[in-house]
Amino acid sequence: MSALVHAAILFASFRLSHCQNTFEFSQSNFVSASDGSLTINSTVLLNDGTSIPLFGFGVYPLRVGEETENAVRWALQYGYRHVDTASNYGNEESVGRVVMNSGIPREEIFITTKIWNDDHGYEKTLEAGRASLARLGTGYIDLLLMHAPGEQTVTTWQAMIQLKEEGVCRSVGVSNFGVHHLEELHKTTGVTPSVNQIELSPYLQRRDIVDYCQAHGIALEGYSPLTRGLKLKDPILVKIAAKYPGKTTAHVLLRWSVQQRYITxxxxxxxxxxxxxxxxxxxxxxxxxxxxxxxxxxxxxxDWDPTVDEWKP
Known part of the structure; x- marks a missing residue:
């Protein structure tokens, strides 16, 4: 074992211990198999009492219509029960159509969508959230995220809380928020997001955001876990994948994410x-x-990195 790897093991152990001491979000918030192993049915208990599947399926940048519908249909066929879309993807209607025609009970499929920056502001966010639900046609949205911090973050968040109270969505969270955004949001509204969805991979670990979220009961959701294929030929990934029969470098990246207990x-x-x-x-x-x-x-x-943007209430 190299000195660098040994040091990394010690650092990883410290981080896990630190997070367990600041907020009990490690094991008690995960529902797994009876033997404690992770499965496709594993879920994360959010800070509002709802549960989200640990593993899901993203639909960006799939085109509206056949491309999205086929992909979602295949995902549900192979056991995915969590679909992540957004208003600016333009494919909410396609997602909702497949979900509602799948034959799977609605309550068994978790749907996330997002409020785009053009719809920030109290009234515009109310309208945008209701419009997303109308396009989806799924009765309710499981998780509504603010796609990124923007010009009217506070009033947008207040409107999202109102949408939750109306039953438009069951949970509210954010995406692409840095620590300073999360701190200011809590300071100005007193309401902690259930989820922070950010880009995460071994090449982009965001330890400051991860540690903050784990310490404050905010579930972490990682997008682009496969680095859009850009790191799949990394010799270190190739070496690690070779140890596990039938596994690829993509499997290594995805397994890293779920073992970190990131919603993936x-x-x-x-x-x-x-x-x-x-x-x-x-x-x-x-x-x-x-x-x-x-x-x-x-x-x-x-892609982009709004986590470093200036706070704009």
Missing amino acids: IPKSGKEERIKANIDVFDFNLDEEDMAELETLEEYFLT
Whole structure:
């Protein structure tokens, strides 16, 4: 074992111990198999008492209509029960159509959508949330997120709380929020988000945001866990994947995410990849592999990073 990996193991152990001491969000908030293992049915208990599947399916940037509908249909067929969309993806209607025609009870499928920045502000957010539900046609939204901090963050958040009270959604959270955004939001409204959805991977670990959320009972949801394919040929990933028969570098990245207990939402429009991505619940990355993955941090973004933007109430 290299000195760097050994140091990473010690650091990872410290972080886990620190988070357990500040807020009991580690094991008690996860529902797994009877033997404690993670499965496709594992869920995360949110701070408002609702539960969200640990593993889900993202639909950005799938086109409205056949592409989205086929992908969601395949995802549900292979066992996914969590679909993540957004108003600005333009495919909410397609998602809702498949969900409602799937034959699966509505309460067994968790649906997330998001308020885009153009709809910030109290009245505009109320209108946008109701419009998203109308497009989905699913009776209610399980989780409504603010897509990113913007110009009217406080009034937007207040409107989202109102939408929850109206029954438009069951939980409210945020996306792409940095620590300063989360602190200001709580200070000005007193209401803590249930979820913070941010880009997460071994190459973008965001330890400051992760530690803050874990300490304050905010569930972490990671998008782009596969780095949009940009790191799949990394020799370290290739080496680790070779230890686990039948597993790929994509499986290593996804397994890292679920072992961190991050809500994980890979995306694909191809049936074979949708099926393959879910195949991460029959193996565990060992301590040394997890520690080596910790060493890959390089602030590697695949898209925007509003977490660093200035707070604008």
